[in-house]
Amino acid sequence: MPAPIGIAGAGAWGTALANVAAAAGQDVILWMRTAEQAEAIARSRTNERFLPGIRLHDRVRPIADLSTLTSAAAVLLVTPSQTTRTMAGQLAEILPADTPLVLCAKGIERETNAFLCDVVEDVRPDAPVAVLSGPSFADDVARGLPTAVTLACRDGELARTLATVLSGPTFRVYHGTDLRGVEIGGAAKNVLAIACGAVAGRGLGESAKAALIARGFAELLRFARAYGGEAETLMGLSGLGDLVLTCSSAQSRNFAFGLRLGHGMSLQDAAAGKLVEGTASAHALVTLARARNVDMPVAEAVDQVLGGLCTIDAAVDSLMNRPVKSEQ
Ligand SMILES: NC(=O)c1ccc[n+]([C@@H]2O[C@H](COP(=O)([O-])OP(=O)(O)OC[C@H]3O[C@@H](n4cnc5c(N)ncnc54)[C@H](O)[C@@H]3O)[C@@H](O)[C@H]2O)c1
Numbered sequence: 001m002p003a004p005i006g007i008a009g010a011g012a013w014g015t016a017l018a019n020v021a022a023a024a025g026q027d028v029i030l031w032m033r034t035a036e037q038a039e040a041i042a043r044s045r046t047n048e049r050f051l052p053g054i055r056l057h058d059r060v061r062p063i064a065d066l067s068t069l070t071s072a073a074a075v076l077l078v079t080p081s082q083t084t085r086t087m088a089g090q091l092a093e094i095l096p097a098d099t100p101l102v103l104c105a106k107g108i109e110r111e112t113n114a115f116l117c118d119v120v121e122d123v124r125p126d127a128p129v130a131v132l133s134g135p136s137f138a139d140d141v142a143r144g145l146p147t148a149v150t151l152a153c154r155d156g157e158l159a160r161t162l163a164t165v166l167s168g169p170t171f172r173v174y175h176g177t178d179l180r181g182v183e184i185g186g187a188a189k190n191v192l193a194i195a196c197g198a199v200a201g202r203g204l205g206e207s208a209k210a211a212l213i214a215r216g217f218a219e220l221l222r223f224a225r226a227y228g229g230e231a232e233t234l235m236g237l238s239g240l241g242d243l244v245l246t247c248s249s250a251q252s253r254n255f256a257f258g259l260r261l262g263h264g265m266s267l268q269d270a271a272a273g274k275l276v277e278g279t280a281s282a283h284a285l286v287t288l289a290r291a292r293n294v295d296m297p298v299a300e301a302v303d304q305v306l307g308g309l310c311t312i313d314a315a316v317d318s319l320m321n322r323p324v325k326s327e328q
């Protein structure tokens with residue numbers, strides 16, 4: 001694309017994606033909230049607060065003036081899920097109506113229980129929206145370690161174009177049209193990863209963790225089907241791929257949060273000052289599940305623990321002692 005790629009949000013993932021797009025040959029405008037931060041990053045060519053030790057690609061231009069994104073060929077929205085409505089609203093005021101917005105946050109809007117694509121379409125109706133999701137730790141990606149992710153957009157041609165633009169030698173982007181399936185995978189895996197971390201923290205063993213991933217995947221699939229996602233999508237990178245990654249590594253902030261809870265840390269301290277998207281989306285996820293009679297016992301257990309209504313041990317006990325049932 002001749003016009004630059006715009007990135008709104010210069011946290012760990014926004015900065016890693018800026019380097020990815022630059023490595024794929026694009027000029028990149030990386031927006032952040034303060035001029036001080038933009039100047040510091042422009043000077044040092046590193047984002048020491050959010051992605052320490054990684055050199056910013058020469059093609060990336062840090063800026064603090066959101067209106068600079070007006071010229072972008074596409075804008076990647078990479079701020080926390082709960083800021084999506086505000087950010088999309090601000091972008092709607094400055095972007096041409098045909099500029100695609102690619103959602104990179106993983107979550108559900110807590111106040112309205114709305115999927116993030118719906119939030120964006122609420123504030124920017126008729127403009128193209130896409131989702132990028134899949135197994136991808138910012139630090140791995142920024143260090144050039146290989147991974148593959150999915151980009152979905154209802155307009156299949158646009159999905160293909162965006163996937164091509166962002167793909168590089170170590171970042172392979174598949175494309176598809178199942179927007180709902182892709183965004184559900186990213187939002188739900190964060191909640192399930194908290195459960196896996198908690199189980200690890202309680203020292204319940206690798207077998208328990210594998211069982212939890214499998215049962216978590218079963219409920220993720222049921223939920224996605226109930227909300228119009230395709231099973232094949234959930235079996236792919238943005239579903240199973242990201243679930244397995246996030247549920248099995250303390251590099252995940254959601255898993256690490258669960259791990260600390262399992263070690264006995266308080267809900268307040270366990271986040272350790274990091275963004276833990278599963279805590280913001282758990283209640284919305286189970287509320288949406290109940291609204292369509294989808295059984296999500298693992299997500300329910302996480303929501304109960306986060307609400308202070310249940311201990312981890314009691315939650316495990318109640319999951320293990322549900323009535324015997326068919327696996328399907
Ligand atoms: N870090 C990863 O490995 C990774 C990978 C894939 C997806 N994601 C998703 O990307 C999203 C962002 O995650 P991250 O890792 O970059 O988080 P982060 O905590 O590293 O960075 C968050 C960024 O958002 C900005 N921000 C915070 N509050 C804001 C507000 N109210 N308005 C505007 N900007 C605000 C911060 O200044 C920062 O630049 C999350 O939804 C996460 O699930 C992260």
Ligand SMILES: O=P(O)(O)OC[C@H](O)CO
Pocket residue numbers: 106134135136137138190193242245246251252253254255275277
């Ligand atoms: O650190 P987490 O738990 O937010 O996970 C980061 C990415 O979503 C992994 O794909």
